[in-house]
Amino acid sequence: AQRVTQPEKLLSVFKGAPVELKCNYSYSGSPELFWYVQYSRQRLQLLLRHISRESIKGFTADLNKGETSFHLKKPFAQEEDSAMYYCALRANFNKFYFGSGTKLNVKP
Amino acid sequence: DAMVIQNPRYQVTQFGKPVTLSCSQTLNHNVMYWYQQKSSQAPKLLFHYYDKDFNNEADTPDNFQSRRPNTSFCFLDIRSPGLGDAAMYLCAAEAGRRGTDTQYFGPGTRLTVL
Numbered sequence: 001a002q003r004v005t006q007p008e009k010l011l012s013v014f015k016g017a018p019v020e021l022k023c024n025y026s027y028s029g030s031p032e033l034f035w036y037v038q039y040s041r042q043r044l045q046l047l048l049r050h051i052s053r054e055s056i057k058g059f060t061a062d063l064n065k066g067e068t069s070f071h072l073k074k075p076f077a078q079e080e081d082s083a084m085y086y087c088a089l090r091a092n093f094n095k096f097y098f099g100s101g102t103k104l105n106v107k108p
Numbered sequence: 109d110a111m112v113i114q115n116p117r118y119q120v121t122q123f124g125k126p127v128t129l130s131c132s133q134t135l136n137h138n139v140m141y142w143y144q145q146k147s148s149q150a151p152k153l154l155f156h157y158y159d160k161d162f163n164n165e166a167d168t169p170d171n172f173q174s175r176r177p178n179t180s181f182c183f184l185d186i187r188s189p190g191l192g193d194a195a196m197y198l199c200a201a202e203a204g205r206r207g208t209d210t211q212y213f214g215p216g217t218r219l220t221v222l
Contacts, residue, residue: 004150043112044151044198044213086150094139094158094202095165096211098150 002027002091006099013077014107021072021102023061023087032090033063033070036098039083047072047085057081077106111135112201114214121189122222129184129217131199138204140182141211142174145196157182158204186219194221 003026013019025031035047048056050063050070061072070087087099112133121127131140139158143151155164157176171193173185186193196218200211 009148043215044200046210094141094156094163096141096153098143098152100148100150 002089002095002097004087004089004097004099006085006087006102008102009100010103010105012105012107015079016076019074019077019081019104019106021085021087021104023070023072023099025068025070025087025089025097027068027089027091029091031063031065033061034088034090035059035061035070035072036086036088037083038086038101044086077104079106079108082106112199112212112214114197114199114217116217117215118218118220120220120222121186123190124188127186127189127219129186129197129199129219131182131184131214132180133182133199133201133212134180135201135203135212136179137201137212138179139202139209140176141198141200141202142182142184143198143200144193145198145216146194151198154184189219189221191221194219 005024033050036044037047038044059074061070063070082105084101084103086101089097115130141156142154145151154168171187175183196216198216199214202209202211
């Protein structure tokens with residue numbers, strides 16, 4: 001069965017520290033993986049997708065099929081990065097599975 | 109400019125009283141989704157429309173129905189809300205071009221069942 005696991009509910013780091021938000025998935029097919037972000041009082045929005053191999057706001061994520069992971073990383077966290085982050089898997093054409101989210105708190 | 113709009117933002121209903129949540133999009137996108145998100149849980153896909161084609165998730169209760177009268181609008185009907193249906197309901201729209209698509213989410217409707 002398809003599943004997305006985000007093991008950390010809360011991650012607190014100091015400004016300027018590296019941050020890694022973990023995401024593991026379970027899917028027998030070829031996955032498409034995404035990170036979504038929800039800032040305070042804002043709607044859920046796409047941060048990045050693995051297909052694009054892009055860096056957005058300094059964040060990157062690499063799909064590791066061997067470890068079935070798609071961890072989100074940023075070398076130097078900023079206070080404005082504080083938000084809720086959700087990892088998501090597109091299993092079939094229009095079937096999405098979300099993780100339960102990790103709240104990132106960047107302290108000054 | 110809001111591209112996916114959900115009304116109302118907060119909805120209170122009584123146990124067993126039918127309720128309808130609405131979603132509209134200005135993107136002219138082919139695909140619209142409804143998600144249920146309970147407190148501290150993952151958004152859970154209930155169903156989606158690809159154009160007029162309705163796709164129900166296997167574990168979506170029969171109590172939940174949806175209508176899409178045109179490209180812009182999509183409704184979520186809960187026929188007999190129970191206390192367990194209290195949640196945030198998220199609507200999203202997507203163009204339908206796999207590989208380059210982005211889901212655009214609405215702000216959500218928080219449903220309270222008394």
